[in-house]
Amino acid sequence: MAENPSVPQQTTPSRRRFSWGAWLILGGVLVLLAVLGIGVIRVQRGIQVGDPIPPELTLHTFDGKTYRLGDLKGRVVLINFWASWCVPCEEEAPYLQQAWEHFQGREDVIFLGLAWTDTDDKARAYLKRFGITYPNGPDLGTRWAQVFRIRGVPETYVLDREGRLAYIKIGPFENAQEIIEAIYQVLGEG
Amino acid sequence: MVMRRWLAMVSFLMLVLSVAPPVRAETPTPLPPPPGTVTDDQVNAVAKKLYCPVCENIPLDTCGTKACEEWRELIRRKLAEGWTEEQILEYFVERYGERVLAQPRPKGVHTLVYVLPPVFIVAGVFILWRTLKTWRTLKGEAEPEAPAVAAQDLPEDPYLRQLEEELRNRL
Known part of the structure; x- marks a missing residue:
């Protein structure tokens, strides 16, 4: 039985073509693409009703108080993103204050205002101008905005008693009643 | 009398120097520019x-x-x-x-912005080098192989053998 001397010579190049280095690079590129793909999908999906919101999110208000979302479980939380330079925010500001006053007697509803990419003095002047009394503070490091993936202001989100997202409003409210109804709906009293 | 006067003067000078605040060779801290001067x-x-x-x-x-x-x-x-x-x-x-x-600062995820491009360049150069090396090796292996295989196929007849060889040399 004569051996064919050409057989080993044919297999050598194919073995080289798929060396460990090539597999390593291919694997690295695939992992990177997967990470990028997941990131793109998450950004495109955005936040949706029913999504849990991280309880560690904390608001440090302009008057020195601190509100941590995890501590507000059991309460319906309205979160409003606004800015002093935003004209539609000015339109809805009185409605938010009216709705807040409507729920003043209740312990299970709280409003939180977040000044997005705003300067402190302008934000304070805005709150004073519209007589807003519910807790408000800057979105430090835009951490809240990144969690809610906001694309502009005003945007409003309502969390249920379990801390899950229950209602989304992109753009300004047209009247106080719209806000009040949204809250009652989340409270299960609508 | 003169000696006493000198002693009094020296004592007075020493007293003044000990009470006077020390003079430092420091450059004064520049004051922040008043509002309106920032261009x-x-x-x-x-x-x-x-x-x-x-x-x-x-x-x-x-x-x-x-x-x-x-x-x-x-x-x-x-x-x-x-x-x-x-x-x-x-x-x-x-x-x-x-x-x-x-x-972005080279911290956390942002580090990738600085790390990935050189890594890709190095990986690209490595792949290119490997590919060229593989091609060269294949070429080197292929060249001596051809006459070896052809030698087996050479005819037994000396005349035909010589003819085949000459034809191959011409090509």
């Missing part, structure tokens, strides 16, 4: 290193929105208060997040 160029030098999240892909020094105007005004105030550029950038990062920086 637009100074503001823009800091602003061009920042991006406002409201207007994507437009640096703060050229953005015309109200939000960016307010940010530039904030930079002007901070400069007037004597803040350094680094302090102002740090303040903006703390307030508005790392994403406001035109040039």
Whole structure:
């Protein structure tokens, strides 16, 4: 039985073509693409009703108080993103204050205002101008905005008693009643 | 009498020197410029290193929105208060997040921005080198192989054998 001397010579190049280095690079590129793909999908999906919101999110208000979302479980939380330079925010500001006053007697509803990419003095002047009394503070490091993936202001989100997202409003409210109804709906009293 | 007068004068001088505040060869700390003296160029030098999240892909020094105007005004105030550029950038990062920086800092995920391009370049050069090496090896192996195989196929007849060889040499 004569051996064919050409057989080993044919297999050598194919073995080289798929060396460990090539597999390593291919694997690295695939992992990177997967990470990028997941990131793109998450950004495109955005936040949706029913999504849990991280309880560690904390608001440090302009008057020195601190509100941590995890501590507000059991309460319906309205979160409003606004800015002093935003004209539609000015339109809805009185409605938010009216709705807040409507729920003043209740312990299970709280409003939180977040000044997005705003300067402190302008934000304070805005709150004073519209007589807003519910807790408000800057979105430090835009951490809240990144969690809610906001694309502009005003945007409003309502969390249920379990801390899950229950209602989304992109753009300004047209009247106080719209806000009040949204809250009652989340409270299960609508 | 003269000696006494001299002693009194020396004593007086020593007393004055011991009470007088020490003179230091320090350069005086420059006072922060009063408000209004910060120029637009100074503001823009800091602003061009920042991006406002409201207007994507437009640096703060050229953005015309109200939000960016307010940010530039904030930079002007901070400069007037004597803040350094680094302090102002740090303040903006703390307030508005790392994403406001035109040039991300090599921290956390942002490190990838600095690490990945050289890694890709090195990997690309490595792949190119490997490919060229493989081609060269294949070429080197293929050349001696051809006559070896052909030699087996040479005819037994000496005349035909010579003819085949000459034909191959001509080609």
